[in-house]
Amino acid sequence: MKKFAAIALASVMAISLLAGCTGDSTGTTSSASTGSNSGKADTSLSGTITMTGSTSMQNLCQALQEAFPQVYPDVTIDAQFTGSGAGIEAVTAGTVDIGNASRALTDEEKAAGIVENVVAIDGIAVVVNPANGVSNLTQDQLKQIYTGEVTNWSEVGGPDMTIVVVGRESGSGTRSAFEELLGIEDKCAYAQELDSTGGVATTVSSTEGAVGYLSLDALDDTVKAVQIDGVDATEENITAGTYALQRPFVMATKGEISEQSELVQGFFEYMYSEQGQQVVSQVGLITVDGPSAE
Amino acid sequence: MKVKSSNPAVAPSGKTSILGVNQSRKAIERTATIIFFVCGIVAILAVAAITIYLIASGAPALGKVGILDILFGTVWSPTADDPSFGIAYLILASIFGTALAICIGVPIGLLAAVFLAEIANSKLANIVRPCVELLAGIPSVVYGLLGAIILCPLMYDIEEAIFANDPSHQMTGGKNLISAILVLAIMILPTVINVSESSLRAVPQDYRSSSLALGASKIQTIFKVTIPAAKSGILTGVVLGIGRALGEAMAVVMVCGNVANVPFPFNSVRFLTTGIVSEMGYSSGLHRQVLFTIGLVLFVFIMIINVLVNVVLKKGVEKE
Numbered sequence: 001m002k003k004f005a006a007i008a009l010a011s012v013m014a015i016s017l018l019a020g021c022t023g024d025s026t027g028t029t030s031s032a033s034t035g036s037n038s039g040k041a042d043t044s045l046s047g048t049i050t051m052t053g054s055t056s057m058q059n060l061c062q063a064l065q066e067a068f069p070q071v072y073p074d075v076t077i078d079a080q081f082t083g084s085g086a087g088i089e090a091v092t093a094g095t096v097d098i099g100n101a102s103r104a105l106t107d108e109e110k111a112a113g114i115v116e117n118v119v120a121i122d123g124i125a126v127v128v129n130p131a132n133g134v135s136n137l138t139q140d141q142l143k144q145i146y147t148g149e150v151t152n153w154s155e156v157g158g159p160d161m162t163i164v165v166v167g168r169e170s171g172s173g174t175r176s177a178f179e180e181l182l183g184i185e186d187k188c189a190y191a192q193e194l195d196s197t198g199g200v201a202t203t204v205s206s207t208e209g210a211v212g213y214l215s216l217d218a219l220d221d222t223v224k225a226v227q228i229d230g231v232d233a234t235e236e237n238i239t240a241g242t243y244a245l246q247r248p249f250v251m252a253t254k255g256e257i258s259e260q261s262e263l264v265q266g267f268f269e270y271m272y273s274e275q276g277q278q279v280v281s282q283v284g285l286i287t288v289d290g291p292s293a294e
Numbered sequence: 295m296k297v298k299s300s301n302p303a304v305a306p307s308g309k310t311s312i313l314g315v316n317q318s319r320k321a322i323e324r325t326a327t328i329i330f331f332v333c334g335i336v337a338i339l340a341v342a343a344i345t346i347y348l349i350a351s352g353a354p355a356l357g358k359v360g361i362l363d364i365l366f367g368t369v370w371s372p373t374a375d376d377p378s379f380g381i382a383y384l385i386l387a388s389i390f391g392t393a394l395a396i397c398i399g400v401p402i403g404l405l406a407a408v409f410l411a412e413i414a415n416s417k418l419a420n421i422v423r424p425c426v427e428l429l430a431g432i433p434s435v436v437y438g439l440l441g442a443i444i445l446c447p448l449m450y451d452i453e454e455a456i457f458a459n460d461p462s463h464q465m466t467g468g469k470n471l472i473s474a475i476l477v478l479a480i481m482i483l484p485t486v487i488n489v490s491e492s493s494l495r496a497v498p499q500d501y502r503s504s505s506l507a508l509g510a511s512k513i514q515t516i517f518k519v520t521i522p523a524a525k526s527g528i529l530t531g532v533v534l535g536i537g538r539a540l541g542e543a544m545a546v547v548m549v550c551g552n553v554a555n556v557p558f559p560f561n562s563v564r565f566l567t568t569g570i571v572s573e574m575g576y577s578s579g580l581h582r583q584v585l586f587t588i589g590l591v592l593f594v595f596i597m598i599i600n601v602l603v604n605v606v607l608k609k610g611v612e613k614e
Contacts, residue, residue, distance in 0.1 A: 055578070081578065151461060162454065164467035169552070170373040171576035186374040191466040191562050192551045195572035206443075207450065207467035 053087020053100025493527020
């Protein structure tokens with residue numbers, strides 16, 4: 001019986017070792033993808049930063065949850081994703097330190113003492129096959145294409161070719177941003193729902209009549225980005241605010257950053273530092289300069 | 295003293311008693327039994343863990359959304375303000391896709407098996423058989439990739455020709471139910487061929503000889519005698535093929551378009567498996583729970599298939 005126990009124990013250990021291995025490997029890959037560790041650890045800050053809000057900012061927040069403690073090991077970030085409106089409500093009520101919103105704040109919200117700290121910008125490019133003659137679409141045309149009102153490129157100034165509407169799967173941040181910005185949430189009639197940015201690029205580059213959208217940093221030569229309302233999809237135009245398919249990622253605070261606790265101030269300092277903005281670009285967003293007012 | 299020579303642990307000097315030899319042999323026997331037992335338990339533990347986990351994580355959503363709303367709802371918009379989690383089209387696509395893939399794959403597979411077991415000379419069979427085995431070893435993602443690169447553009451051309459000026463059809467760029475079915479049909483071939491061939495080979499030579507002696511031709515013998523005799527084995531192959539087609543995700547997701555539509559041939563469709571694969575990444579909350587529910591539905595389907603296999607096998611044994 002002893003022998004049986006020993007063998008059973010050994011097998012349990014072997015199994016847990018296996019389980020441990022898989023756990024470890026996922027851990028390293030995910031931290032490697034967001035890792036911007038400079039090696040030094042700062043223990044001057046400790047505690048928990050609470051934030052809640054936009055579901056679109058989930059990727060960014062999760063990357064921060066991994067990257068921030070690499071610099072400040074004693075700090076944990078507690079992030080919940082309840083929607084932009086709920087995030088601003090929570091920060092107004094003072095139940096969280098930071099309210100996340102994937103839109104600009106309204107005047108009403110600003111009047112309530114909420115400060116709009118833009119930490120990143122989300123930009124979306126609309127792409128077509130390089131062989132497609134169309135090089136400019138208006139927002140209205142885009143809406144019509146994606147809701148299925150327009151089904152042929154000839155209706156928007158292109159060749160006589162049926163449009164293949166390519167998009168992302170539900171739950172994708174790019175999809176929700178695209179649909180939100182055009183005001184066509186859950187009204188889209190997709191012909192293909194792909195589960196990766198790469199998939200969209202590959203499909204559009206290999207399907208003549210295809211139109212797709214992807215986050216700006218994923219643009220490459222295999223597809224052609226069209227102008228929206230005559231404006232090129234470039235980082236410059238997004239920073240200048242002329243390109244339509246963009247939205248700010250706001251981490252709102254009640255009162256200026258300088259009025260916040262040391263912990264939250266430290267967080268924003270990190271956020272606007274080179275390291276913080278590196279995390280921003282790693283999750284496919286456009287970086288911003290720190291608040292110049294301070 | 296035969297025991298001694300078969301047991302190298304015992305010195306050949308003859309000093310050890312028979313009793314001692316028996317004892318050490320017993321210990322080895324017992325250890326081996328325990329090792330086998332533990333290995334057997336691992337499989338049971340895995341199945342039990344998966345079943346419990348799937349039910350625990352898939353069942354809550356059934357209660358929250360409503361079992362009828364999930365199984366018979368036709369609108370899949372999990373992230374809308376008023377979310378809807380109908381997977382009826384996913385279920386239908388999985389069933390139609392699998393059924394049609396079987397309709398194409400099984401005749402080809404069965405005839406290939408007949409060729410290998412009955413018709414081909416050993417030289418030719420020795421060339422074809424490794425090819426079939428290789429087909430079984432190709433990763434499913436490669437099937438998907440080839441489908442996306444070769445099959446889909448072809449489908450796109452056909453689609454453009456058929457629906458050139460049809461506003462009621464949404465152009466899919468070749469990613470449709472037919473592409474998925476063709477890829478699946480090829481993927482189930484090796485399963486069907488291998489199982490069918492070995493059951494055809496297991497048919498006693500006497501059957502064939504008797505049939506031939508009665509004046510039946512070779513082809514008549516194959517279709518009237520050999521195949522009916524190997525029926526249960528062939529059916530097992532078919533059912534295993536169904537299981538493979540139903541559970542395939544990676545290859546299908548690359549060619550099916552993945553939109554929850556009515557499963558018409560040229561529509562972009564979403565299968566149960568591809569629904570899970572594509573949305574697991576960013577889903578959260580109830581949406582994620584429903585994805586587990588889809589997993590549960592798929593699990594139930596696979597269970598039904600497995601029970602079918604057992605019934606078919608048992609019937610075959612009883613007959614003999």
